[in-house]
Structure formats: structure tokens, C-alpha cells
Amino acid sequence: MTVGSILGDRSLVRDVGALGLAVFAVSISFGAIAVAAGIRPGLTILMSLVVFAGGSQFLAVGLIAAGNPFAAIFAGLLLNARHLPFGLAIGEVIGTRWWQRLVGAHLLIDESVAFALAQPDPARRRRAYWATGCTLFVLWNIGAALGVLLGNVGDPSRLGLDAAFPAGLFALLLPTLRDPTIRLVALTGALVALITTPILPAGLPVLLALTGLLMVALRRRTRSEKSS
Amino acid sequence: MILAVIVGLAIGTYAFRLAGVILRERVALPDRVQVLLPMAAAALLAALAATATFYDSGVFAGVARPTGVAVGAVLAWRRAPFVVVVVAAAATAALLRLAGVA
Numbered sequence: 001m002t003v004g005s006i007l008g009d010r011s012l013v014r015d016v017g018a019l020g021l022a023v024f025a026v027s028i029s030f031g032a033i034a035v036a037a038g039i040r041p042g043l044t045i046l047m048s049l050v051v052f053a054g055g056s057q058f059l060a061v062g063l064i065a066a067g068n069p070f071a072a073i074f075a076g077l078l079l080n081a082r083h084l085p086f087g088l089a090i091g092e093v094i095g096t097r098w099w100q101r102l103v104g105a106h107l108l109i110d111e112s113v114a115f116a117l118a119q120p121d122p123a124r125r126r127r128a129y130w131a132t133g134c135t136l137f138v139l140w141n142i143g144a145a146l147g148v149l150l151g152n153v154g155d156p157s158r159l160g161l162d163a164a165f166p167a168g169l170f171a172l173l174l175p176t177l178r179d180p181t182i183r184l185v186a187l188t189g190a191l192v193a194l195i196t197t198p199i200l201p202a203g204l205p206v207l208l209a210l211t212g213l214l215m216v217a218l219r220r221r222t223r224s225e226k227s228s
Numbered sequence: 229m230i231l232a233v234i235v236g237l238a239i240g241t242y243a244f245r246l247a248g249v250i251l252r253e254r255v256a257l258p259d260r261v262q263v264l265l266p267m268a269a270a271a272l273l274a275a276l277a278a279t280a281t282f283y284d285s286g287v288f289a290g291v292a293r294p295t296g297v298a299v300g301a302v303l304a305w306r307r308a309p310f311v312v313v314v315v316a317a318a319a320t321a322a323l324l325r326l327a328g329v330a
Contacts, residue, residue: 018315050234053241064230069230069232073233083244084251087247087248088251088265088268089248089252094249102246117266117269160292160317160321160322163317163320164317165280166281167299169273170313171300171301172273173270173273174304176270177270182267186274190277194278206275216264216267
């Protein structure tokens with residue numbers, strides 16, 4: 001994998017760039033909100049660099065501002081627990097050298113997993129994973145620093161950017177969803193998460209989507225009953 | 229105090245990330261389980277997309293966002309380029325908000 005091979009893949013550069021711009025705008029608002037909540041500029045940028053998981057950063061800032069800093073750790077970790085199954089699913093994609101695993105693990109975010117899974121072969125998956133992870137890491141942290149400097153520049157939802165992330169995820173998932181078993185598993189999981197979101201703490205509903213895997217067992221059983 | 233929160237959150241998050249990556253290599257999973265792993269990732273991503281479409285911090289996100297996502301989803305389904313999907317979703321939500329729809 002070289003920088004040249006990534007830049008040679010025009011459609012990958014364009015697609016990652018499109019999602020990257022949305023992420024960039026959200027990170028600017030993260031920087032601004034964190035500083036407004038009373039977190040020092042240096043610590044805000046540090047958080048972006050070492051946590052690098054948007055949802056948990058916003059959640060942590062909210063809980064710190066509410067005077068509940070230790071809840072911020074637990075709530076943030078609950079939200080980030082999904083990275084373990086993500087790592088299990090695409091651990092092979094990252095690479096086999098120890099430095100690739102150590103650096104690549106930090107670049108494990110929803111977007112890098114989604115872009116990797118959307119690719120048809122192992123070489124392209126690896127390229128997509130690293131291109132997405134590196135691009136978003138740079139943009140996310142420059143954005144956070146800009147937000148710290150600029151202060152409140154307006155809500156990114158005024159630009160509709162809150163709709164960009166789920167729509168992008170859906171587009172990346174679509175090729176995978178052509179497989180009927182995966183479609184059943186994913187739709188069941190999404191439904192479980194939607195139903196439980198109003199009643200459970202953030203993070204748990206998405207983890208509960210793994211119960212969608214039960215549909216595989218159910219499908220196997222009905223199939224073996226039919227054949228017997 | 230805040231530094232402790234940041235360090236705690238960072239170490240825990242990195243541990244989750246690295247644990248999955250290393251477990252994948254170290255633990256010999258039977259084929260029946262291996263085929264489930266990409267499905268698990270698809271289920272998690274689908275759940276993230278679905279909850280991010282309808283909820284904001286656990287409460288209903290309003291009409292503009294799901295409408296924007298729906299426009300993007302239809303375009304994706306009709307095989308529109310990724311950039312078009314993302315821009316159309318954002319533009320729809322932004323225009324609806326401009327028109328006073330929450």
C-alpha cells in the first residue's frame with residue numbers, strides 16, 4: 001500500500017473527501033462546544049487526538065459540563081464498546097505488522113470500517129481502511145483546533161450535516177445488504193436499536209443490534225427443517 | 229480532573245480497538261463463527277445509521293433529518309454516486325430547516 005496507490009483510486013479519494021468535509025464541520029463545532037463548556041483549549045485538542053471517537057467526545061463534554069466527569073468515562077466507554085466487535089470483524093484488513101496493528105487500531109472508527117467493508121477485495125479493503133482512517137484523523141483534529149480558535153461558528157445541522165453521516169453509512173452498507181442473510185441480520189439489529197434507544201443509555205442499543213445475529217441461527221434451523 | 233477523564237476514556241477506547249484487532253489474530257475461530265463477524269459489523273453499522281437518523285441524544289431528531297437521510301437512501305439505492313448521496317441528504321435537511329421544518 002502506497003500513497004500513490006491510494007491517490008490512484010480517484011473514486012475512493014472523492015468519496016472519503018465528501019464524508020471528510022462533513023466530519024470536518026462537525027469537529028469544528030466539537031472544538032467550539034468543548035471550550036464553551038469550560039474545557040481548556042489544550043485539553044480539548046488532546047481529547048480529539050487520543051479519543052478520536054466523535055460521539056463519545058460530545059457525550060463526555062456534556063457530562064463534564066454537567067459536573068459529572070466520572071460518568072463521562074463510563075458513558076463514553078459504553079458508547080465505544082462497539083469498536084471491539086468492529087476490530088474482530090476487520091482485524092485482518094488492517095495489516096499483519098505490529099506497528100500496523102498499533103497505529104491502525106487507533107484509526108478504527110465507524111467510517112473506516114464502513115468504507116473497508118464496502119470494498120470487493122482484500123487489497124482495496126486495506127487501502128480504503130487506511131485512507132479513511134488517516135484522512136478523518138487529520139481532518140477531525142484540525143477541525144477541533146479550528147473550533148477552539150474560532151469559537152461558536154454555528155450549528156452544523158443548519159447545513160444539514162447531521163443527515164450526511166447516516167445517509168453515507170447507508171450508501172456504504174448497501175452492497176453488503178444485497179446478501180439476504182446479512183440484510184435480515186442488519187435490519188433486525190437496526191430495529192432492535194431503534195426500539196431500545198429511548199429507554200436505554202447511549203451505546204447499549206447499538207450493541208444490542210448484535211442480537212440480529214440470532215436470525216442466522218433461526219434461518220439455519222428453518223432451512224434444515226425444510227430439508228429434513 | 230478533566231485530564232483524568234480524557235486519559236481514562238482514551239485508554240479504554242484504545243483498549244477496545246486493539247483488543248478486537250489482536251483477538252482476531254490470536255484466537256482461532258471456527259468457520260461458523262468467522263462468517264458471523266462481517267454480519268456483526270453490518271448489524272452495528274446499520275444500527276448506528278438508523279439511530280443517527282431518528283434520534284439526537286436519545287430523543288426524536290425531528291422531521292428534517294430523517295427526510296434528508298431518506299432522500300440520500302433512495303439515491304443510493306438508485307446507484308447514485310456516493311458524493312451525490314451525501315450532498316443531497318445534507319441539502320434536503322438544510323433546505324427543510326430553512327423553510328422552517330424542524
